[in-house]
Amino acid sequence: MAAILPPPIRIFLLRHAEAAWATSGQNDFDRPLNDKGYADAELVADKAADKGYRPDLILSSTAIRCRETTDAMHRAMGATVEVRFVDALYNATPDTYLEILDAQEEASSVMLVGHNPTMEQTLEALIGHDALLRDLPTGFPTAGLAVLDYVNDGWSLVDFVID
Template sequence: MKILLLVRHAKSSWANENEADFDRPLNDRGKKDAPQMAERVQEKVPRIDLVVSSPAKRAHKTAKAFAAAYNIKDDDIQLVETLYLAPASSIYQTVAGLADGNDCVALFGHNPGITDFANMLSNVRIDDMPTCSVFAVSADVGNWREFVTAPKKFLFFDYPKNPLK
């Protein structure tokens, strides 16, 4: 059984207009939402084996908040260059290449690719993954190469302003 958590980075700051997109930090809301969402996810998924993130500052900081909630060291977060503003096809390749010993993986990325990829995984359709949202699915497979094409079970979709939390 493999579980994949797709997480869009938390809300980023636009305070510095001259800052490169890659280097934008989280704003105050993002800094608050990331650990709160990590706690909510932990109630549903008690263990994460691997955290994989875009190296962009806002995605990496969001990943660090989740890693902290799961007692995963910052140094153990796997940064994947191709996840920065990745299309769904690049996310697919990243997932297919995950080490099979990791049964539950949290992957942190950006829109629109992360929403597009989430919509490929089940019959649940999302117009747009809000910042710091989490889309979770599982598949009864032994390796990640089979994961994307295998039948999946939708587990949950949650986001900071979810009225049903």
């Protein structure tokens, strides 16, 4: 897996909020958030903003549920936060997530909005298996936001924000 060295010095990993089940003939890509998902996205965005978390850049999967989760985060963070939608984040591997993060040399903090299991695997690649099991024993929940800082030559989970 790719190693990520600063910048960025802070990474936010946000798993999209809960999506609706696909309707007949609907592609997975096109599934929107369900009512709980909309509420959870707003709650986690508000909590993150209340804690002063504000990335320089938000990179989001182009899937509808990620776009809707990103919209909630963008509203809470303020219109000046740059948002980019990245096709490669849908159905990606953890290596792809890490490569995209590593390519963000101009930003000191980056938020990635994506999918599981890739989001959990990316977190594990950054903080290690033991830390993942300790900090998220039940896995990476929908609308969960991991906040990581680069400390002492390694990535450390400093906070986990949920609805």
